[in-house]
Amino acid sequence: MLTGNQLSATVGQKVLLDNVDFVVKPYEVVVIIGPNGAGKSSLLKALCGDIPLSHGTVSINQRALAEYTITELATLRAVLTQNYELDFPFTVNEVVDMAHFAHQEQQSSLALKRFSHNAMQALGISHLAQQCFTRLSGGEKQRTQLARVLCQLQPSLVNQQSAYLLIDEPTSSLDLYHQYEVMNQARLVAEQGAGVVAVVHDLSLAASFADRIYMLNEGRVVAAGSPQQVLTQARLNEVYKIDAKLQTNLDNVLPHIIITKQVS
């Protein structure tokens, strides 16, 4: 279990997080939503231990983050951040292979190669394996980074150890097909036993794939629970200032948000 207990964080005078409680268990996908500047990325960074907290603790399996070594954490959880700064001409395969670092002592190099291969196949980038990363399109870059992160989790998942995947806007530069494909992959990882935390902007996407949703606004959790419980008409109006509702009752259609036309 990955838990955040009464997390607060500030930068200068600005409050990033205000007393946030957060839990993700194995086998579930938890999605964090909220308008711009609500503190979604800050919460994800806090859960990774990347920003200093003014109050509260993050722990994995009842043990505080600070008590883990960097290598232990790398075998326990994988993180996909919003920005990456890779300007050096590594190939896609080499970027994915970087996930092996924390596992190289426990796993044979053959097993590690297979994990890379599987991860690239899952994200549909096998044909790019020998391409230079810096020359890929935005979407291909994002899928490469996601493949790297999935590859990092594979050894723990195969050995039935606990694993957590934290992803910050994995779908921001992907087309519709790949957005759903990436969330499907997150879903599959959760079915293999990982706890998945994803920051997502698209509410329909969130409603389609989340077991639970945390809605943030101004650094506070304003609602948490199933998509139906969180995405109510009143709350969407209050937080996003839109007149919209969640539609889930159609057969063979994923849940989606319907926005009412503004009458001025």
Next chain:
Amino acid sequence: MLALGSTLITQQQQRRFAIPALFIACIVMFFIALSKGGVTISISEIIAIINQTAEDQLKHAIIWQIRLPRIVLAMIVGAGLAACGAAMQAIFRNPLADPGLIGVSSGAALGAVATIVLGTSIFANFSDSFGIYAVPVGAFLGCIGVCVFIYRLSAHSGQFTIISLLLAGIAVNAIVGSLIGVLTLISNDQQLRDLTFWSMGSLAGNHFTMMTPTLCIIIACCIGLLRLAKPLNLYLLGEAQAKHLGINVTKLKKQVFIYTALCTGAAVAITGIIGFVGFIVPHIVRLILGPDHRYLMPASILGGALMLGLADLFARTVILPAEVPIGLITSAIGGPFFLIMLLKTYQQRG
């Protein structure tokens, strides 16, 4: 990305062959450099001299006292500078970075210039106690002093950020530059000549007793940097990303800083400032072999040894009996060569 091959298959082949090829090239260059000079000595004579079976005392002295120390120094210093350049380019995540950014060159220059100019007055004790070692020791102390200062400035509250390192480096380099200016202003003609030549670099006139500490430090630092190859690859993804993959990023940055400061400091102290090797060798190797430090680092070390060895061979044979300052040669060969590589790469990209 590729300068010599057109597909990635050949890049993998290049990787496999590059390191043995460079190694063989180094050995060939080593023997050519031993045989060429004011007196040409054949390879069979060289082997006899090294085996201590040769009769000719003059040639024996030329090899053991002059050429061998000089060639060994050139190769080891070249290797060290190139390894540090590769590490700096990784740590700044910028292919234009070089060790000068962390104050090594300016610190060493300050130490050397201060010893040359003030050696007869304020630092008379220092000059007397170190004798001929005074300038190298002064340069090394200056280098380490300035590096420690920059390190302290950029490592605050447990953080060691690259941007503060860069800014502290720029500021301290400027201050040190003005101090060197003041010292230059008060120097007399002979001192001015000495310090000008020091700043152009020279590999001449060193014997093994003087070089040994430098060689040991450089070799130790090169081994240290070779061991960091994998973490440096991951570091190129970004600091947070490298941390999430299991790298202690702060420790990595500090290690690279310390190795680079010691290694470049030891090199600059004894040879003066030899520009361009640390910048150009890793860059050329990266164009050919790609950015993977497991290949880049050893190939840069061998490439640096080869480049500085060749440059020195050229420097001491082209206008016999005089010689050209080595720093001029490295810039004069390195610059155009680098431009050609760059143009070829852009042409291939189309």
